Amino acid sequence: MLRLRLRESVVSRLLSSPFTSTSAISPLLRLLSASASASASAAPSTFAVEEYLVDTCGLTRPQALKASKKLSHLKSPANPDAVLAFLAGLGLSGADAAAVVAKDPLFLCAKVERTLVPVVDGLTGLGLSRSEIGGLVSLVHNRFRCRSIVSKMQYYLPLFGSLDNLLRMLQRSSYLLSSDLDKVVRPNVVFLRECGLGDCDIAKLCIPVPRILITNPERIRAMVACAERLGVPRGSRMLRHALQAVAFLNEDKIAAKVDYLKNTFRWYDAEACIAVRKYPGVLRKSKESLKHRSEFLCSKVGLEPVYIAHRSEILSYSMVGRLRPRYYVIKFLKQNGLLACDLSLYSAIKMTDKVFVEKLICPHKEAAPHLAEDYAAACKGEVPTNFRF
Structure with a gap:
């Protein structure tokens, strides 16, 4: 058993080396399989699958119990040992390999030389590195077993x-x-x-x-x-x-969402059509989200329903990170005579954060030294006390 463990360790290290070519994998795996088969023939005929999953694969006891039900036909560790060595050769850690086995216990039954090595060869031919292939195994596990x-x-x-x-x-x-x-x-x-x-x-x-x-x-x-x-x-x-x-989404759900938009924003049919055409994503917004935006834009900001319909993209922006804080800044600047032009909230909202700060925050460092700090706080959901309204 000690010799088998030593050979497994050597093969794993060789497989994981960037200097080991794919063509060199097969002889190494045959060596490992032969060693494992010899060990299995010398050992008692009963192969304790659940113990193997815990001791060798690193699964938890509940995971091993569940996985072992799919592996009851295994009679020796020969093929599982070869598969684990193969996974190690792709750079998967013990924890990574355990995750693959837990999700897809039958991966331990995959034929390394007949299936897995040809898949690696094919993917390598497509330009994938060995580490990328290893990541793919962790992601798709059972699909990797199909050529x-x-x-x-x-x-x-x-x-x-x-x-x-x-x-x-x-x-x-x-x-x-x-x-x-x-x-x-x-x-x-x-x-x-x-x-x-x-x-x-x-x-x-x-x-x-x-x-x-x-x-x-x-x-x-x-x-x-x-x-x-x-x-x-x-x-x-x-x-x-x-x-x-x-x-x-079925037609009924779409119709129900359009009706909700009309009621929430006081839109006529034509305005609702314009809003959806300009920003189809409005159909995926939750009712609660739409209600909050309506209350803010119509009641707080005072925008007309038809104005919002023609600029429905405004409904895509975050209330906390975009709409409210920029509204606070524009209102503050206007009330204090610091805004040279009649900038609309919609125009301000469409600016990137970098441009907004450069155009509306930085020029007023002397006149409003706390504006940058207040704006940052507002973007976190706070309403700073030294915004003067």
Whole structure:
């Protein structure tokens, strides 16, 4: 047993070395498998899976108990040892490997030379480093056990522009790697392109809502038709935002949200249509959020409903971090004769924070020495006492 542990340690170190090529992995794994098989033949025939998961894989006892039910067919540690050595070779720590096994116990049954090594070779050919491949294993675990992952990664990488973008999607839904490319994904991409969305737009559309790409193609067409009924046609720069807003919402829910907008902001049908067309994301705002914005913009600031409808993007900004503090600053400057022009709140809100500070805070350091401090406090949700209203 001591010899086996020593060989495992040596193989793991060799696998994790940047100087060890993929072609050198197979002989090392065969050595490990042979050693493990010999050890298994000399040991009692009963393989204590649960103990192995705790002692060797590092799972907690409850995790091991749950995982062992899927591994009851294992008769020796030969293949699991080879898999653990393989994971170590990709740079996964003991804790990382334990997390993979806890999520996907059957990973220990994967055939290293027949499946895992070819997958690594394929992904390396796509330009992924060994550490990036290790991160992918931790993210998708069971999907990594399918050799089709290589062809799917080959399709997705150029579509989403970078590995980082693809990983962000996979963090939300690893089903991308199990969906049918030819029957589902490709037809959806082709249709979205026909609607005027470029690959960059498709990536931005799908990163927050990955299900859009893997849903039934007929459902995608229904989403586009819904966006068109809301006044956002194909080819519009707002189509991506509209699709995100209506994704997986039925007509009744959308109609109910439009009715709520009309009642909350005192909009007529035409004004509600304008607001949604200019800022489709308003449909995703919670009722509480919309109510607070209406009370602030209409009652506190005094903006007219039609003005808000034509500038509905204003509803996208944070009440605490943007709307209130900038309103406080503009009101303070106007009341103290420090604002040279008649700057609207909407114009001030659209400025980046850097530009806002440069144009409206910094020029008044002498006349209003506490303004920067008060503005920073207001951005944290406080209403400073030395704002003079």
